[in-house]
Amino acid sequence: MSRFYVKPEDVKGEEILVSKEEAHHIIDVMRLSSGDEVVAFDGTGKEYIGKISNISKGNLKIKIEKITKPKLKHKPYVTLAQALPKKTKIDFIIEKATELGVDEIIPLVTERTIVRLSEGKRTQKSQHWQNIAISASKQCGRLDIPKVRAPLLFSEVFKEIKDYDLAMMACLTEDSRPLKEVISDFNGKKILVMVGPEGDFSLKEIKQAGSFNIRLISLGRLVLRVDTAGLFVLSVLNYENQS
DSSP, X not given: OEEXXXXXXXXXXXXXXXXXXXXXXXXXXXXXXXXXXXXXXXXXXXXXXXXXXXXXXXXXXXXXXXXXOOOOOOOOEEEEEEEOOSTTHHHHHHHHXXXXXXXXXXXXXXXXXXXXXXXXXHHHHHHXXXXXXXXXXXXXXXXXXXXXXXXXXXXXXXXXXXXXXXXXXXXXXXXXXXXXXXXXXXXXXXXXXXXXXXXXXXXHHHHHHHHTTOEEEEOOSSOOOHHHHHHHHHHHHHHHHHO
């Protein structure tokens, strides 16, 4: 059954008024028509099962037949603060992090970050990245959608450290501790994972992180690529949450 995303405000009583962009995808790409059964989700944990009841001038309506709100398993709220990598690697990271259940993504500008965005580009890119998260949630069957923030400077993240029960930074220093060891006795509610750019965090940044009680973690004896490191940590956290 076809599944797609609708905004919560698009749900009107027993009907869903589908926006033009998503309607175009349903009509012209998925080739669905009146009477076809579909599933929609609104990012708040609800799913709507219904049938297309009307298609007109690029818009469509869904007649809701059933609303479900599956109980989500309790797990820590995980934020990935990912230094912006070169080219379009961040698109891949956001897509896969969404599939791995991340709750929030913060694109990070660090000392060694090569990609620098103007104010206008920040807004444009943020919407593009959020759309990737929506598409990935739709594809993998998530009921919620991770929040993708506008890029933050490395120093700006420190202002939010107090909101987390555990903050970790993946880095290659000798005093970093194995990830397994750092999370072995964690029983809090919120986790921050910081991943650096190509070339790792600078020594200055690593020292700053230590002064804010951010735990320095090792991801094993092999050096992982920037587009692998964060996903590795999310996979480990998923495993620990299931065991």
